[in-house]
Each structure stands twice: as C-alpha cells, then as structure tokens.
Amino acid sequence: MTTTMNRLPVATWNPLGVNYAPASAALPTVPADGWAKAEILSPALPAGVTARAEADFGDFAASGMGAETDTWLAENANLVNHLAVSGTADAPIVFENTLDAAHPHALTYLTIDAAEGSSLTVVQVVRGDAENGVSASLTRIRAAENAHVTLVQVQLLGNRARRWNAVAIEQGKSARVEQVRIELGGCVVACGARTLLNHNKCEYDLDAVYFGHGNDVLDFNDVSVHTGRDTLCEMHTAGVLTGSADKILRGTVDFQRGAKRGVGHESEDVLLFSPNARNRTAPLILCGEEEVEGQHAASVGRLDESKLYYLRSRGLSEAQARRLMVDARFAPAIDKIPLESLQDEVRENVAGRLNDELDG
Amino acid sequence: MSSPLLEVKDLQVIVGEENKVLLDGLNLTVNAGETHVLMGHNGAGKSTLMSALMGDPRYTVTRGQIIFRGQDITHETADVRARAGMFLSFQTPEEIPGITLESFLRTAAGAVTGKPVKVMKFRHEMAAQMEALNMDPSYADRYLNVGFSGGEKKKAEILQLLMLKPALALLDETDSGLDVDAVKTVASGIKAYHNADNALIIITHNAKILEGLQVDYVHVLDDARIVRTGDGSLVNEIIEEGFTALKEDEAK
Numbered sequence: 001m002t003t004t005m006n007r008l009p010v011a012t013w014n015p016l017g018v019n020y021a022p023a024s025a026a027l028p029t030v031p032a033d034g035w036a037k038a039e040i041l042s043p044a045l046p047a048g049v050t051a052r053a054e055a056d057f058g059d060f061a062a063s064g065m066g067a068e069t070d071t072w073l074a075e076n077a078n079l080v081n082h083l084a085v086s087g088t089a090d091a092p093i094v095f096e097n098t099l100d101a102a103h104p105h106a107l108t109y110l111t112i113d114a115a116e117g118s119s120l121t122v123v124q125v126v127r128g129d130a131e132n133g134v135s136a137s138l139t140r141i142r143a144a145e146n147a148h149v150t151l152v153q154v155q156l157l158g159n160r161a162r163r164w165n166a167v168a169i170e171q172g173k174s175a176r177v178e179q180v181r182i183e184l185g186g187c188v189v190a191c192g193a194r195t196l197l198n199h200n201k202c203e204y205d206l207d208a209v210y211f212g213h214g215n216d217v218l219d220f221n222d223v224s225v226h227t228g229r230d231t232l233c234e235m236h237t238a239g240v241l242t243g244s245a246d247k248i249l250r251g252t253v254d255f256q257r258g259a260k261r262g263v264g265h266e267s268e269d270v271l272l273f274s275p276n277a278r279n280r281t282a283p284l285i286l287c288g289e290e291e292v293e294g295q296h297a298a299s300v301g302r303l304d305e306s307k308l309y310y311l312r313s314r315g316l317s318e319a320q321a322r323r324l325m326v327d328a329r330f331a332p333a334i335d336k337i338p339l340e341s342l343q344d345e346v347r348e349n350v351a352g353r354l355n356d357e358l359d360g
Numbered sequence: 361m362s363s364p365l366l367e368v369k370d371l372q373v374i375v376g377e378e379n380k381v382l383l384d385g386l387n388l389t390v391n392a393g394e395t396h397v398l399m400g401h402n403g404a405g406k407s408t409l410m411s412a413l414m415g416d417p418r419y420t421v422t423r424g425q426i427i428f429r430g431q432d433i434t435h436e437t438a439d440v441r442a443r444a445g446m447f448l449s450f451q452t453p454e455e456i457p458g459i460t461l462e463s464f465l466r467t468a469a470g471a472v473t474g475k476p477v478k479v480m481k482f483r484h485e486m487a488a489q490m491e492a493l494n495m496d497p498s499y500a501d502r503y504l505n506v507g508f509s510g511g512e513k514k515k516a517e518i519l520q521l522l523m524l525k526p527a528l529a530l531l532d533e534t535d536s537g538l539d540v541d542a543v544k545t546v547a548s549g550i551k552a553y554h555n556a557d558n559a560l561i562i563i564t565h566n567a568k569i570l571e572g573l574q575v576d577y578v579h580v581l582d583d584a585r586i587v588r589t590g591d592g593s594l595v596n597e598i599i600e601e602g603f604t605a606l607k608e609d610e611a612k
Contacts, residue, residue, distance in 0.1 A: 305417070310454035313414055314464075314520065315442035315471035324467060328458025328503075 005069045006192045006221035008250045008282060018248050018282040021219040025190040027072055028134050028162060035105040035134075038078045041095050048087035049120060055082035055111040057140045063166035064192025064221040070166055073138035077109035084113045085120040085147075092121040092152075092338045097128075097135065099161055104130035111140045114147035116172070121150040121338055129158025135186070136164040143175035145199070150178040152337055156349050157185035159214060169195035171202040173228070180336045181208040183218070184349055192221040197231035197262075207333040208237040211353055212245030212277065220249040222266075226259035226292070235266040238329040241277035242357045252284040255292040262289065267297040269329055273322075273357055323351050363430055365528055365559050366390040366413075372423035373412045382408040382419070384584040390528065393556040395573050397595060398563045400581035401603050406563045407451060409581070410530045413561075414448040415441045429527065443472050445527030449517040449534045456504040461516060462486060464504045465523055472524055482523075489522045492552065494545050510537040518549040529553065531562045535569040543568045567595050580606065 006021040045051060063070050083093070097106040106126060114120055126135045135157060143149045155163055163186035169177050183189050189212075195204040204224055212218045224233035235251055253264030270279050283296035303325055311321035327334075330350060337343045366389070373383040383405050390396055398406045412419045413426060415438035426434045433441050456464065465486065470477045483500075490497060493515045505513050514534055521529055531550065535543050543566070551572040554560055564570065575592030580603070588594075588606070598606060 304454075307454045307456060309416055309438055310450065311456070312438040313442055313448055313450075314468035314524070315439055316467065317439050317471070318437075320467070320471060321439075324459060324464075325456075328456065331458050 005065045006190060006219050006250065007066055008221070008284065009223060009252050009254060010284065010286065012282065016280070018250060018280055021190050021221075021248070022217065024217045025188050025219045027069065027164065028136075030076065035076065035078045035107060036103060038106045039097065039103050041079050041081060041097065041108070043094050043096075045083075045093060046089040046091040048089045048118070049083055049085045049093065052082040052084055055113060057111045057142070060140050060142070061168050061170050061196045062194060063138065063168035064194040064223050065164070065166040065190065066192070069164075069192075070138055070168060073107065073136055073164065073166055074109050076136070077107045077138065079106060079108040081108070082111045082113070083120075083122070084115070085118045086115040088119040089121070092123050094123045094125065094339070097126045099126070099128035099130045099133040099135060099157065101130055104133045107134065107136040109138045112142070112149060112151075114141070114143045114149050116144040117146045118144070119148040121152065123152045123154070123337070123339065123342070125154045125156070125342065127156045129160050129185070131160055133157070133161030135161055138166045139168070141167070141169045141177060143169065143171045143177050145172040146174045147172065148176045150180075152180040153182065154337065154342060154346060155183045155185060155189075156345070159185060159187055159216075161186050162188040163190070165191040167193040169193070169204065171195060171197055171199060171204065173199040174201045175199070176203045176205070178205040178336070179207070180333050181206065182333055182346060183209070184211045184346070184353065187215070188217045190219045192223075194223040194225065195233070196225050196227070197233065197259075198225070198227040200228045201230045202228060203231065204233040206235040207336060209330045209333045210237070210239040210247070211350065212239065212241045212243075212247050213353060213357060214243045214245065216243070216245040218245065218247040222250070223252045223254060224264055225254045225256065226262040226264065227256045229258065229260045229262070231259060231262045233264045236332065237268045238270075238333070239268070240271045240273060240326055241279055242273040244274070244276040244278070246278040248280045248282065250282045250284065251296065252286065253294050253296075254286045255294060256288045259289045260291050262292040264293070265295045268299070270298075270300045271326065271329065272300065272302055319355060323354055326350060326354060362392070364389045365392045365429060367427040368413070368424070369427070370424040371412065371421065371426065373408060373419050374422050375408070375419050382584060383412065386424070386585050388579065388586065390559045390561065392527070392559055394576040395554065395560045395562065397570065397575055397578045398561060398581060399565070399578060399595070399598050404581040405584050406581050407532055410448055410532045410561070410563065413530060414438055414446060439471070442526075443474070446530070447521055447524060447526035447528065448530045449514075449521060449532060451532040451536065453505050453513045453517055455506045457506050459504050460501050461504050462500040465520060468520070468524060472526075486519070486523060489519055493519055493549050495519065511539065511542040514538055514546060515542070515549075518546050521553055522549060525553075527558050529558065529560050531560065533563050533565070535564055535566050540568070544571075547571050547573075567599055570595060
C-alpha cells in the first residue's frame with residue numbers, strides 16, 4: 001500500500017529524507033488469498049478487566065504512524081481485542097504471538113479503555129520468523145482521569161519478518177500512560193506512537209530500544225502533543241546499529257496553546273557498531289505556548305574505547321564488555337518489563353545479536 | 361628461589377601516529393611480597409609503563425617482553441592480563457552509566473575467577489570492604505563512578521582491588537586529589553590488600569599513601585627508562601630535594 005506514514009509534524013528540508021518513512025517501510029501488500037489465519041489470542045484477564053466484542057474508538061486520535069495507516073491496520077487486523085478496565089488489575093495481561101510458516105501473519109488491533117482511577121498493565125510479545133512474515137499492530141489507549149496504563153511491547157522477531165507498530169493514546173486529567181517499546185528483530189521496523197496530553201496534569205512516558213543489523217530499515221515517529229496545563233512527557237530511546245542498518249527516529253514534543261507549565265524531555269542514545277550503519281535523528285520541539293520546558297538530547301557514536309579498555313582491564317572480554325555497555329543502555333526499558341523471565345529472554349536475545357555481530 | 365611475579369625486559373613502547381617513543385630499554389623485576397614505587401617528573405613515562413603493563417591499546421610494544429607469572433603477556437589484551445591476576449587502579453577512572461558498582465564488580469569477579477559468584481557472600485564481603493573504606497553503602501547501587509567525587513572514585517578503585525584480589529596491583533596516583541583523611545583510608549585499604557603472595561607497583565608524589573607499607577624498591581624514571589633504583593629512603597630524599605637535585609648528584 002502506498003501511503004506516507006510516520007510523518008514529521010512539521011516538515012523539514014526534504015533532501016534530508018526524514019519527513020516521512022521511506023518507501024521500503026511501506027505497509028505490506030495484502031496477499032491475493034488474504035492474510036493467513038493467526039493464532040487466537042485469549043490471555044487470562046485479571047479481575048476488573050473485561051473483553052468486549054465492540055469498542056467505541058471510531059473517532060480516536062491518530063497514532064504516530066498517521067490516521068491513514070491506523071485505518072489500514074484496523075481494517076486488516078486478523079486478531080482483535082477490546083479491553084475495558086475498571087479498578088486495579090492485579091496482574092499484567094500478556095498477549096503472545098509467534099510467527100511461523102503456518103502463521104506468517106499477525107495483524108493485531110487492541111483497544112484499551114481505562115476507566116477513571118483504573119490501573120492496568122498490558123504486555124505484547126511477538127516472536128518467531130517467517131518468509132514474508134508480517135507483524136502489524138495498532139494499539140489505542142483511552143486513559144480516563146487518574147487512570148494508569150502501562151503498555152509493554154516486546155518484539156523478538158527473526159530477520160525475515162517485517163514489523164509495523166502504531167500506538168495512539170488519549171489521556172484524561174492526571175492520567176498516566178507508560179509505554180515500553182523493545183524492537184529487536186525484523187528486516188523492516190516502522191513504529192509510531194502519539195499521545196494527546198489534552199487534560200491537565202497528565203503524563204506520558206516512553207522508554208524505547210531498538211537493534212538494527214544487516215540491511216534493516218528502522219523508522220520511528222513518536223509525538224507528544226501537549227494542550228493541557230502541567231503536562232509531562234519523557235520519551236527516551238536507546239539503540240544499536242550494526243551492519244548497514246538504516247534508521248530514522250523522529251521525536252516531537254508539541255506544546256500547543258494552553259499547555260502552560262508543560263514539560264517535555266526527549267533523548268536518544270545510539271551506538272554504532274559499523275561504519276556502514278546510517279543513523280538519522282530528528283528531534284523537534286514546537287512551542288505555541290509560553291512557560292514550557294522542552295529539552296532534547298542525542299548521543300550518537302561508537303563504543304567509547306576508553307570505557308571498553310576500562311572494562312577489559314577488569315577481566316571482561318570484548319564481547320562481555322560490549323554486552324555490558326549495551327545492557328546499560330537498554331536497562332531503563334528492560335527493567336520495566338513486569339515479567340522477570342521475559343526480561344531475561346530480552347537480555348539473551350540482545351546478547352545473541354551482539355555475539356552474531358562480533359562473529360560476523 | 362621462586363620465579364619473579366613480573367619481569368619487564370628491554371621494553372620499548374611507542375604511541376600515536378608519530379610513533380613517539382615513551383619507554384625505551386626499560387627493565388624491571390618484581391617478586392611476590394614486594395612493594396615498588398615509581399617516581400619521576402611529569403612526562404617521565406610512569407603512567408605509560410602502567411598502561412603498557414595493563415595492555416592499554418593506545419600503546420604499542422615495539423621491543424622487549426613482559427613476563428607475568430611465567431607467561432609472556434607482551435601482546436595480550438587487557439582482559440587476558442586481568443584474568444592472569446593484574447590490576448590497574450586508574451588515575452582517572454571511567455564513568456559507566458547504566459551499570460551499578462555492585463553489578464559491575466560481580467561481573468568482573470566472575471570474569472577474573474572464571475567461576476560463578478555467590479551473590480550473598482559477595483554482597484556481605486563488599487559491604488564490609490565499603491565500610492572499611494568509609495564508603496556510603498548506597499554507592500553499591502549507584503552507576504559506576506557516575507557522579508562520584510574524585511575521592512569516591514579512588515575509593516571505588518581500591519574497593520575493586522580488595523574484591524578482585526589480584527596478584528599484582530598497579531596504582532597510578534591513587535592518592536591524587538584526595539584529602540588527608542581519604543589518603544589515610546585508601547592507604548589502609550592498600551595495606552589490607554598487600555600480603556606475601558602479591559605485589560604492588562605504586563606511582564605517587566606523596567609519601568602519605570605509603571604509610572604502613574614496607575617499600576622495597578624505589579625506581580626513578582627519566583628519559584623513558586629507569587635511571588636509578590634505591591630502597592624506601594629514596595622516597596623522602598626525592599620529596600625533600602626534588603628530581604633536579606637527584607640528577608645533579610648523579611652527574612657528580
């Protein structure tokens with residue numbers, strides 16, 4: 001499908017190539033015989049959470065990937081779940097998908113309707129690999145006043161599958177949404193999160209990590225739109241690029257009129273393990289209101305040789321030292337995974353990819 | 361007599377694209393149980409020797425040999441040397457965000473011993489060593505050296521020395537930037553580490569850190585080599601009279 005996704009909210013000089021996702025990240029073509037049937041997702045639901053057949057998210061905010069992409073993802077989904085939560089869910093809800101030859105396509109559409117004062121954690125895990133495999137995901141979160149929603153997304157695909165991941169969030173007064181996005185596999189990875197902080201004192205927190213290798217194409221577009229007063233967003237990304245991976249990350253903090261005392265911090269820390277890897281970071285802070293605080297920081301570079309020597313002088317091999325440095329960068333996101341076994345799996349997955357890179 | 365712990369033979373070391381010679385024809389023998397002190401004016405090559413011994417990749421050995429515990433480690437990487445029992449206390453320790461001091465030390469302990477670390481025993485020992493070094497216990501959970509004062513960084517280096525228990529400790533101006541009390545604390549840590557089975561090579565401009573230690577040899581570096589070796593009394597002689605007077609005496 002041809003559409004421009006992951007648009008930078010305000011275009012910059014076009015030759016930089018960061019205004020929207022490249023054609024290589026375009027949405028997949030629907031197979032002639034339709035999408036393969038996906039495995040049914042029916043995780044256990046804790047008390048306070050109900051699954052609904054329908055959900056009213058028709059006129060909902062766009063994700064970071066854009067309304068057109070959202071519509072396509074919702075219409076093509078072969079796994080749909082609508083959750084409503086009231087009260088405090090005492091355990092995370094875990095959705096797990098595995099791509100394989102029999103199930104090469106998982107296109108999920110999840111809505112979360114969190115009532116006033118409610119609390120919920122949702123974990124989405126996708127593993128496996130398949131030739132022409134597709135993992136596409138649209139997640140819409142409505143967090144009412146004082147609601148607290150945590151969305152943890154862990155993508156551990158192999159290197160043949162492609163991945164699209166859109167998140168759209170609307171937040172009520174004093175609501176808090178935390179998103180953890182871990183994208184380690186896939187030859188094409190396109191993700192876009194967008195939150196509307198249009199009520200007072202609501203907060204959004206994004207901790208994201210990625211790992212690009214070979215000829216991977218990675219494209220991210222994360223947007224925090226502030227219109228309420230005293231709103232806060234923290235968007236922090238860490239990544240590793242090896243081989244000839246090509247990555248663009250757009251991060252936008254948009255203080256619109258009315259966002260008095262709004263605070264938005266965004267940062268990216270990229271480790272380049274190959275001279276052929278390409279990194280582009282496009283931070284954007286838009287100020288339509290006075291009395292706001294917006295900060296962005298980006299660190300791009302190779303593993304610091306002095307730090308590497310220091311670690312090796314304590315007996316760590318080069319592989320161990322590299323792993324430790326990457327673990328350190330990824331720790332803020334991985335530590336937020338509520339399942340210890342999944343934390344370990346992610347760390348091992350990262351270690352395996354680093355070892356492949358060292359051996360390679 | 362057992363073989364030396366460390367033998368440096370005719371060492372030549374260069375650095376940079378211009379291949380600048382920093383050490384040339386340096387010889388040094390260190391036996392277990394000994395304490396050696398390196399002195400010399402700034403730029404004499406003291407830190408270069410420490411770095412070359414530890415395997416800093418910025419320096420290239422172009423001649424000579426480094427034999428450590430009977431093994432030729434001249435061209436080995438730093439991690440191989442560390443696992444063989446060598447330790448360098450850095451003059452400017454690196455800050456590593458994202459890795460706590462305890463986590464790092466446990467990883468290092470596992471790496472140098474090649475054995476899994478028993479967590480509770482390790483924590484207990486680490487807490488005791490931190491207390492002895494007057495380190496706040498909260499430092500164990502802080503990222504390695506991040507936001508540490510100069511003194512705390514040096515104490516963290518000595519903590520690593522005490523926990524990793526190397527056979528040879530290279531201390532590169534561990535006392536620099538420390539206040540009087542901190543020097544005493546660090547000195548007591550070094551004394552606690554030292555025994556008949558290990559050895560110390562210390563770079564210092566200050567005799568305070570040597571208090572409580574039996575200094576066996578003092579080496580004076582100049583012009584890329586050791587120009588004089590004496591007993592412990594040479595430390596005070598140099599501190600009182602300086603290197604210039606020493607050179608003049610030599611000339612006479």
